[in-house]
Amino acid sequence: MxxxxxxxxxxxxxxxxxxDVALAAFNSAIELxxxxxxxxxxxxxxxxxxxxxDGLFARSCRATCxxxxxxxxxxxxxxxxxxxxxxxxxxxxxxxALLHRLAxxxxxxxxxxxxxSSARTHAVCRPILSAPLPADVCSxxxx
Numbered sequence: 177m178x179x180x181x182x183x184x185x186x187x188x189x190x191x192x193x194x195x196d197v198a199l200a201a202f203n204s205a206i207e208l209x210x211x212x213x214x215x216x217x218x219x220x221x222x223x224x225x226x227x228x229x230d231g232l233f234a235r236s237c238r239a240t241c242x243x244x245x246x247x248x249x250x251x252x253x254x255x256x257x258x259x260x261x262x263x264x265x266x267x268x269x270x271x272x273a274l275l276h277r278l279a280x281x282x283x284x285x286x287x288x289x290x291x292x293s294s295a296r297t298h299a300v301c302r303p304i305l306s307a308p309l310p311a312d313v314c315s316x317x318x319x
Contacts, residue, residue, distance in 0.1 A: 179209035183218055190222050198222050213257040213264035220250035220271055229275050248275050 186201030202219040205212065223229065224247045254268035276285035 179205040179212055179215065182208065183212070183215050186222070187218055190218075190225065195222060195226055211257055213254040213262075213268070216250040216254040216257065217264055217267045217271065220247040220254065220268075223247035223250065224271070224275065229279060248272065251275065 182201045182205035186198045186205065189195075189201060190198035199219070199222060202215055202222060205215045206219070209215065223245075229247045251268040251272040254264055255272070258265040258268065273285045276282070
């Protein structure tokens with residue numbers, strides 16, 4: 177329960193533009209409940225807002241999920257921790273597709289948003305994958 181409240185506080189802080197406060201709240205929530213996939217999704221969203229999309233971090237989730245990393249790493253953790261199912265997985269697949277799309281990795285974006293168990297594309301991803309995203313549009317969508 178406390179991790180969920182910290183996560184909500186982090187979302188509120190991020191929406192208010194208080195990114196440092198939000199990051200501290202998400203990190204605390206993850207420390208309290210390191211298996212809560214939605215915490216990683218929300219921290220990934222914060223990183224995306226800060227343009228920390230995909231650094232040079234290891235992609236092995238289990239060993240590094242609680243570390244301060246980047247958006248792509250956190251969505252990978254959310255997928256892994258959720259077992260690839262449920263709302264957290266749907267949000268993670270969507271964010272992962274968007275991150276790849278924003279980085280110009282269109283083919284990876286198409287693969288990233290396919291749910292392995294059902295081999296279908298999330299409906300929310302379709303517009304992300306089909307719309308042209310020149311650099312100026314990308315920056316407006318992030319901010």
